[in-house]
Amino acid sequence: MSSSADKVSAKPRPTIKAVRGTRDLLPDQTPLWNHVESTARAIFSRYGFGEIRTPVFEDTSLFSRSVGEETDIVSKEMFTWEDRARAASEKAQSLTLRPESTAGTVRAYIEHKLGESGALQKLYYIGPQFRRERPQRGRYRQFWQIGAEVIGPPSSGSESPLRDAEILEMLSSYLDALGITNWTLQLNSVGSSEDRARYNAALRDALAPIKDKLTPDNQRRAETNPLRVLDSKDDQDQALIAALPKIADFLSAESRVHFDAVLAALDACSVPYTLNPRLVRGLDYYTRTTFEFTVPSGDASGLGTQNAILGGGRYDGLSEMLGGPRAPGIGFAIGEDRLILTLQALHASGAPHLASEMWAGKKLDAYIAPLSPAQNPVALALARELRAAGLSIEVGEGTFKLRKSFDIADSLARHIILLGEDEVATNTLTVKTFATAEQTKVARAELFSKLRH
Ligand code: HAM
Numbered sequence: 403m404s405s406s407a408d409k410v411s412a413k414p415r416p417t418i419k420a421v422r423g424t425r426d427l428l429p430d431q432t433p434l435w436n437h438v439e440s441t442a443r444a445i446f447s448r449y450g451f452g453e454i455r456t457p458v459f460e461d462t463s464l465f466s467r468s469v470g471e472e473t474d475i476v477s478k479e480m481f482t483w484e485d486r487a488r489a490a491s492e493k494a495q496s497l498t499l500r501p502e503s504t505a506g507t508v509r510a511y512i513e514h515k516l517g518e519s520g521a522l523q524k525l526y527y528i529g530p531q532f533r534r535e536r537p538q539r540g541r542y543r544q545f546w547q548i549g550a551e552v553i554g555p556p557s558s559g560s561e562s563p564l565r566d567a568e569i570l571e572m573l574s575s576y577l578d579a580l581g582i583t584n585w586t587l588q589l590n591s592v593g594s595s596e597d598r599a600r601y602n603a604a605l606r607d608a609l610a611p612i613k614d615k616l617t618p619d620n621q622r623r624a625e626t627n628p629l630r631v632l633d634s635k636d637d638q639d640q641a642l643i644a645a646l647p648k649i650a651d652f653l654s655a656e657s658r659v660h661f662d663a664v665l666a667a668l669d670a671c672s673v674p675y676t677l678n679p680r681l682v683r684g685l686d687y688y689t690r691t692t693f694e695f696t697v698p699s700g701d702a703s704g705l706g707t708q709n710a711i712l713g714g715g716r717y718d719g720l721s722e723m724l725g726g727p728r729a730p731g732i733g734f735a736i737g738e739d740r741l742i743l744t745l746q747a748l749h750a751s752g753a754p755h756l757a758s759e760m761w762a763g764k765k766l767d768a769y770i771a772p773l774s775p776a777q778n779p780v781a782l783a784l785a786r787e788l789r790a791a792g793l794s795i796e797v798g799e800g801t802f803k804l805r806k807s808f809d810i811a812d813s814l815a816r817h818i819i820l821l822g823e824d825e826v827a828t829n830t831l832t833v834k835t836f837a838t839a840e841q842t843k844v845a846r847a848e849l850f851s852k853l854r855h
Contacts, residue, residue: 423535423543431742434760435546438580438741439528442548445576446526449568451550454525456506458532462496467723468505470686472627475501479533499532504687504717504733505724507551512726522558522565526550528738539743540708546738549714553721553731561730563660566691566716567667569732573695573712574673581755582744584703585711587674588694590681591661593653595689595719601652602628608646615642633684648679657690664691687717691732697744704747705740712736767793767853768833769811773822775800781821791850812836817853 420426427435443453462482469475481499500506507525510516516523528548535541552569554560570587577585592598605628609616613624616631616639623630632643653661668675675693683692692715699709714734721729749761759765768788772781778800785795796814798807811818820832833852834841844852 421543423537425542425544430763433763434742434745434756435738437756437760438738438745439548441579442526442528442576442736445572445579446550449524449572451524451526454507454510454527455529456500456503456510456527458530459497459499460506460509462498464505464509464724465498465501468508468685468687468720469502470627470630472623472630473684473686474633475533475684479535481532481534501533502531502685502735503527503529503547503549504551504685504720504735507549507733508553508717508720508724508726508729508731511553511729512721512724517553517555517721517727517729520555520558522552522554522560524550524552531735538708539706540704540737540740542739547735548738548741549733549735551731551733553729553733555727555729560732561718563663563691564667566664566732567671567673569714569734570664570668570675570693571671571673573734573736577695580741580745581748581753582697582711582741584697584748585695586676586697588678588681588696589665589675590649590678590692591653591657591664591690592649592682592688592692592715593657593690597649597652597654597657598629598689601647601649604647604652605629605631612642627686629682630684630686632680632682643680649682650679660690683713683715687720687723688715689718690716692716693734704743704750708737708740710737711740711744764794766796766815768817768819769796769798769807769815770819770821771798771802771804771807771811772800773804773820776823777821777826780826784819784821788850788853793850793853808834819849819853 462480465480466476471477480501483497485495485497487494507527511523526549529546530544531547532544534543537543550569552560552565559565574587577583593601606625609624609628609631613621616624617634617636620631620634620639631639632646634640634643665675681692681694682688683694694710694713696709697703697705697711699705699707703709712734714732716730716732718730720731721727745756749756770781770785772778781797781800785797788795798810802810808818816836818834818836825831829846830843831846831849832841833844833849
């Protein structure tokens with residue numbers, strides 16, 4: 403008899419899909435993500451990094467003051483909303499889903515007075531970031547970053563070029579450990595904030611006569627923040643940008659010496675790099691060293707045009723920009739989605755550098771097949787015992803035909819355990835090992851050691 407509730411639910415309802423630019427990572431994908439993350443944790447901890455977890459949303463002004471009003475990120479890409487006041491006395495607050503994690507990490511450094519111990523802080527994070535960009539391969543609206551920041555009072559050595567080189571050496575070791583060897587480290591210095599001010603003035607002068615030929619956004623930036631004109635992805639802008647002055651010609655002697663010391667330390671550790679005088683990066687807080695690791699673009703790398711797998715640099719004035727004490731720092735963020743795409747492309751091209759379970763998931767130790775519903779409770783009790791001993795177990799269902807149980811077990815597990823009336827009565831189980839097709843009777847007491855291998 404069908405009720406009226408059944409009739410209502412029989413009407414098909416529109417399905418709800420993941421929001422544009424976001425995606426689900428299913429169990430056949432997550433082993434690779436976990437591997438990339440656990441390798442990062444293991445390697446970063448060898449360099450003395452500890453994990454920091456900051457909130458996924460922050461006060462909007464945190465990003466406008468650090469990343470910069472004129473950047474693409476702040477001017478176009480943030481997910482921002484007014485958090486309504488709950489009481490008449492409270493003001494509504496503008497909140498934003500974090501588009502990056504350096505600002506939040508430095509806010510936490512200031513808020514928790516981490517500089518007061520005088521020690522260098524080495525912090526890393528793994529988590530989602532949000533930017534309203536046009537989605538394409540390797541570019542999402544929710545994406546993951548694995549990042550790290552080294553920050554502290556100048557007396558902690560936070561300004562030393564050694565720190566820059568150590569970060570870059572750590573990244574090269576990390577990528578090598580993952581089996582990504584086709585990277586190029588692009589390196590530049592954008593100078594101190596004074597060097598940047600002189601460079602910005604020169605850019606403003608050079609842009610004034612050609613301003614009308616730029617796209618409207620860049621006409622405005624040519625006056626307000628000329629450095630950001632260099633981020634333009636427009637072909638016509640790019641042709642004009644090629645003829646503009648280069649930051650390298652505006653570095654002070656001090657900035658030059660710092661950069662040369664970074665290069666010398668990289669040479670000493672045999673980390674290869676390519677100097678790229680146009681690498682200014684799309685965020686305002688950078689000073690001195692800036693860098694990106696790229697892989698070849700195109701289908702072979704799995705990334706199409708989004709071939710920067712990570713980026714970073716120094717931000718010696720960021721803490722002060724956020725009202726904190728002087729605390730020079732340097733850090734990076736790896737685009738985890740892009741790292742995964744690169745690994746998948748390497749795998750597809752036959753590079754045998756990662757264990758097979760990264761791609762197909764790991765098989766369970768055993769599948770218990772109760773031969774009739776009467777054995778279901780015993781099967782669950784046996785599973786409980788074996789799981790408690792550390793084995794991974796799936797339990798079938800007594801109504802399944804034997805053929806079906808074998809098929810499911812073969813796809814999920816290394817062994818099948820048959821559990822019928824006889825087995826329960828004699829306390830002896832029938833175990834088949836799929837790899838060898840061997841089927842034996844095993845005493846209950848021997849079961850654990852049989853399944854372990
Ligand atoms: P960023 O260059 O904006 O730097 O981002 C770092 C990396 O995140 C990029 O190289 C890219 O791999 C990845 N990424 C950025 N946007 C997307 C997206 N829409 N979809 C997928 N991946 C993306 C920063 O975020 C700085 N906070 C890095 C830093 C840390 N600098 C100093 N410390």
